[in-house]
Amino acid sequence: MVEKKKKIVILGGGYGGVECTRKLEEYFKNDDDVEMVLISEDNFLLFTPMLPQAAAGMLATRDIVMPIRTIIKKTIFYEGRVKNIDPHGKIVNLWGTDERRGVSIHYDFLVVSLGSETNFFGMSDVEKYAYTMKTLNDAMTVRNRVIDMLEQAENESNPILKESLLTFVIVGGGFAGIETAGELMDLLLDASKYYPRIDKSDIKVMVLEALPNILPGFDEKLAKFAHNLLTNTGLKLD
């Protein structure tokens, strides 16, 4: 017997992959000959615009994620990391681990929506030493690190070391960088109340941007407004 069912496999449970799955589910809702599979390494959709707020503790991590299984209806979900795609055999292979069997999934149609990777523009030192702000783990790591810096600075008697512990540099004055800088500044100013030996004026948050203005692509007036607002809170924009 000839297999009639067609399988659509969607890779990536971010905005692109989840929205695509929802639209295809709607389109094929009465078509039992179409089977859909969504594969992503996490079983939740992450609201990236709110990551800086999670890093600053303004929002709890559970408030910025939505379980994918609560969004999809007839799609089969696999939590796993894509290892490679074989376009000739029409197969997607998922990594196996000690605890998880590697899986191979056949597709008739494939949607690749695996997002992007942070671009360090060839600066290997930045790539090695800087923190990124892209995943839930990143937000928690940054938060823990910032609080650790306050803890260390509070009891640091060497003024040069203390200054370096309280200097935070954000690379990139785009949307994510500016939001992260603003949230970080709020977190630091708020938390510093509990560190009697840290003066607010000791804390430095800087944004480094290669272009002459922050928020490129935004309306100039809005970018200027954000610039003034942030510099008034003590943030340095270079």
Ligand SMILES: Cc1cc2nc3c(=O)[nH]c(=O)nc-3n(C[C@H](O)[C@H](O)[C@H](O)COP(=O)(O)OP(=O)(O)OC[C@H]3O[C@@H](n4cnc5c(N)ncnc54)[C@H](O)[C@@H]3O)c2cc1C
């Ligand atoms: C801090 C921050 C703030 C932002 N703010 C805004 C904003 O306010 N407005 C706006 O429009 N955009 C904003 N963006 C950009 C927005 O997040 C992206 O444009 C959007 O997420 C892109 O969607 P995507 O589905 O292509 O990729 P993603 O959302 O990155 O999704 C990709 C998915 O694929 C999964 N994946 C990746 N590799 C694999 C693999 N090998 N195997 C299995 N799964 C894999 C990932 O886990 C992820 O779930 C922001 C981004 C950041 C980082």
